[in-house]
Amino acid sequence: MLAVGLLALHVGLSDRILTFLRPQMRPYLVISGAVLAVVAVVVLLAEQRVASRAPVTTRGTDADHGGDEHRGHDHDHDHDRGHRASRAGWMLLLPMFVAVVVAPGTLGAWAADRQRGVMFAGTYDFDVGPFLQAHAIAGTVPEMRLIDFSTAAADEADRAQLAAVSVQLTGFINRSDADAEVPDEVMLDRFIVGCCVADAALLEVRLSGEIPMELESEQWVVVTVRFDPEASPLATDVRRGESPVARVESVRPIDPPNEPYEYLYG
Amino acid sequence: MSVATAIRTTSEPRPSRGRALLVGSIVTFVAGLPTFFNRTDLPALENWGTIHLALVLQALPFLVLGVVVSAVLSTFVAPGAMARVVPRTTIVAVPVAALAAAALPGCECSSVPVAGRLVSRGVPPAAALTFLLAAPAINPIVLIATSVAFPGRPEMVAARFVASFLAATVVGLLWSRRRDASTLRFRGHEHTGTPAERFTSTVTHDFVQAGGFLVMGAAIVATIQTVVAPTTLQRLGGQGVVAVVLLSLAAFAMSLCSEADAFVAAGMAQFSPTARLAFLVVGPMVDVKLVLMQAGSFGRDFAVRFAPLTFVCAVASASLVGWVML
Incomplete structure (x- = not known):
C-alpha cells in the first residue's frame, strides 16, 4: 500500500501523469497517494510497536513478506481472512512492476494505426467563425486543436471559412508502411482523451504536399496547413472513418x- | 517471475484451493505477457502497460475516497445502527437507495467499499446493492458529461437516468426476493482499538482487498483492449437487437469510467440510439473491473450470481426505455 501511495505521488507530482490521465485528475491523485502513504506508515509503525512488545511467534513466514501491512492486525482476526485479503493484496505490486519493467509511454503510431477507421466522430460543438475572426483581427496564424479542425472540416457550413486561411496544427507524424494500400501517405495524429487513455480516440489529418523524408513516424511537429475541402469528407463520411485532408x-x-493528448473536458 | 512466485509462497495454507488457483493463474498469465510480447510485438506491450497504469491511476482516487468513507462509517457508526434510519420495507428502501446514490459523485470504484460497509451497518443488502449499481450511473457529474457528449439531445440524458434507475431498482427488488438475500456478507471485518486505530486498519484492509482486485481487473481490461482491435466493433456493426447486445458486451469488456463512456458512445454514430443507451447503462453497473472488485468485497459466489442478473436487467431496462424514449 505504501508502494502504491508512493507511485501515485510520484506520477501525480511529475508530468508522467499526463501520459495516463487528464490534467484535472492531478490533485485527486496526489491527495489519494498521500492518504495511502500516511495510513500505511501509521499502520507499519503501530505494527512495529506491537511486534516489539509481543514478538509474534505463530506467523514466522510473514517476516519474509516485507511490507505486507496485514501482518499487524492478523493477530486479532482469523488467519483465513487475513490470508485471503493479502493474497489479493499482492496484486497491488503489479502496477509497480509494470511501471518499472515496461515503462509505458504515451500512445503513439502503433495505437493510431490500430484505431484508424474509428476516429472520434462525436457531435462535438465548435463554431469556427468567431475563432478565426479573432485571429484575423489580431493578425496571427490561428493555432487549432485537431478536434476543432476536424469538427470544422466535416461541417458543411464551416468548411469554407476554414479553407480560406492557413492554420497551425500540433501532432505527431505517422507514415504508412511501404507496403500499405497507398504507400507513403503521411498523417498528422493526436489522441483525444476523455478520462484516461483507456478511452482515447484518434484524431487524424491526412497531409498532402511536401513533407521532408527525415521526419519519421512519432516525430512531433507543428505544421502550417491549408484545409483542402475538395479532398475531405463531410460528416457522414467521417463516420465511416475517413479523415480530412490538408495541404502542408x-x-x-x-x-x-508536456500534454501529449487533447482533452475533451476543458 | 518474482511476483508470481511470491504469490505462490504466500498461499501455502489454502483455505480455498480454487481461489488460490484463480489468482495464481491470472498472475502467471499477466506476468507471462511481457515475455510473450517481447518476442512478438513490443509496442503492444507498451500499449498494454499504458492502459493498465492509466486504469489503475484513474480509479485510485475514487477507490481511496470510497475506502475512507467506508472507514468513517466503520469507525463512527455502530454495527446495525443504520437499520433504524432506513425505511423498513424493502419496496421503499430500494428506490430510496437508488435516489440517495444519485447524490454521491463517485465512480464505480468508490461505491463498492461504501456499499459493503453499508451492509455491515444495518442497511438491507438489497438496498445497498441498488446503491452500488445506481451511484456510478446517475450522479450529476455523469449526467452532465452525458449532456456534453450529446449536445442538443437531452432525451439521451433523461433516458440514461431513467434506464439506470429502473435497472438498479429492479435488481435490488429481485435480489431481496432471493432466499439467501440476507446472508450477503461484506468481507471486511470489524477492527478493535482506539478510533484512530480502527480507522487506519479499516482503510488498510479495505484498500488492499479492493485494490488487489482492481489491479487484476485493470490487467484483464488492458489485455482485451490491446488484443482486440478497436475496429472490430465497427466491422461487426449490426442492427436492432444484435446491436444492443453487441454494445452491451462491449461496455462489459471495455470497463470505461462512467464519466467518459458517453463520449465514446457519442462517437458510435452507426449504432442505434437504443444500442448506445445500453452501452451507457450496462457499463457503470457491470463490467470486468467492477465484477472483480465485487468478488473481492463480497466473495466470488456472490459476483458469479449477481453479475449476470445485473447484466440482463440493465440490457432489458435500456431496451425498454430506449424503445419508449428515443
Whole structure:
C-alpha cells in the first residue's frame, strides 16, 4: 500500500501523469497517494510497536513478506481472512512492476494505426467563425486543436471559412508502411482523451504536399496547413472513418509536448 | 517471475484451493505477457502497460475516497445502527437507495467499499446493492458529461437516468426476493482499538482487498483492449437487437469510467440510439473491473450470481426505455 501511495505521488507530482490521465485528475491523485502513504506508515509503525512488545511467534513466514501491512492486525482476526485479503493484496505490486519493467509511454503510431477507421466522430460543438475572426483581427496564424479542425472540416457550413486561411496544427507524424494500400501517405495524429487513455480516440489529418523524408513516424511537429475541402469528407463520411485532408505549407519539428493528448473536458 | 512466485509462497495454507488457483493463474498469465510480447510485438506491450497504469491511476482516487468513507462509517457508526434510519420495507428502501446514490459523485470504484460497509451497518443488502449499481450511473457529474457528449439531445440524458434507475431498482427488488438475500456478507471485518486505530486498519484492509482486485481487473481490461482491435466493433456493426447486445458486451469488456463512456458512445454514430443507451447503462453497473472488485468485497459466489442478473436487467431496462424514449 505504501508502494502504491508512493507511485501515485510520484506520477501525480511529475508530468508522467499526463501520459495516463487528464490534467484535472492531478490533485485527486496526489491527495489519494498521500492518504495511502500516511495510513500505511501509521499502520507499519503501530505494527512495529506491537511486534516489539509481543514478538509474534505463530506467523514466522510473514517476516519474509516485507511490507505486507496485514501482518499487524492478523493477530486479532482469523488467519483465513487475513490470508485471503493479502493474497489479493499482492496484486497491488503489479502496477509497480509494470511501471518499472515496461515503462509505458504515451500512445503513439502503433495505437493510431490500430484505431484508424474509428476516429472520434462525436457531435462535438465548435463554431469556427468567431475563432478565426479573432485571429484575423489580431493578425496571427490561428493555432487549432485537431478536434476543432476536424469538427470544422466535416461541417458543411464551416468548411469554407476554414479553407480560406492557413492554420497551425500540433501532432505527431505517422507514415504508412511501404507496403500499405497507398504507400507513403503521411498523417498528422493526436489522441483525444476523455478520462484516461483507456478511452482515447484518434484524431487524424491526412497531409498532402511536401513533407521532408527525415521526419519519421512519432516525430512531433507543428505544421502550417491549408484545409483542402475538395479532398475531405463531410460528416457522414467521417463516420465511416475517413479523415480530412490538408495541404502542408511548412513543417517545424518540436519536442514531444508536456500534454501529449487533447482533452475533451476543458 | 518474482511476483508470481511470491504469490505462490504466500498461499501455502489454502483455505480455498480454487481461489488460490484463480489468482495464481491470472498472475502467471499477466506476468507471462511481457515475455510473450517481447518476442512478438513490443509496442503492444507498451500499449498494454499504458492502459493498465492509466486504469489503475484513474480509479485510485475514487477507490481511496470510497475506502475512507467506508472507514468513517466503520469507525463512527455502530454495527446495525443504520437499520433504524432506513425505511423498513424493502419496496421503499430500494428506490430510496437508488435516489440517495444519485447524490454521491463517485465512480464505480468508490461505491463498492461504501456499499459493503453499508451492509455491515444495518442497511438491507438489497438496498445497498441498488446503491452500488445506481451511484456510478446517475450522479450529476455523469449526467452532465452525458449532456456534453450529446449536445442538443437531452432525451439521451433523461433516458440514461431513467434506464439506470429502473435497472438498479429492479435488481435490488429481485435480489431481496432471493432466499439467501440476507446472508450477503461484506468481507471486511470489524477492527478493535482506539478510533484512530480502527480507522487506519479499516482503510488498510479495505484498500488492499479492493485494490488487489482492481489491479487484476485493470490487467484483464488492458489485455482485451490491446488484443482486440478497436475496429472490430465497427466491422461487426449490426442492427436492432444484435446491436444492443453487441454494445452491451462491449461496455462489459471495455470497463470505461462512467464519466467518459458517453463520449465514446457519442462517437458510435452507426449504432442505434437504443444500442448506445445500453452501452451507457450496462457499463457503470457491470463490467470486468467492477465484477472483480465485487468478488473481492463480497466473495466470488456472490459476483458469479449477481453479475449476470445485473447484466440482463440493465440490457432489458435500456431496451425498454430506449424503445419508449428515443
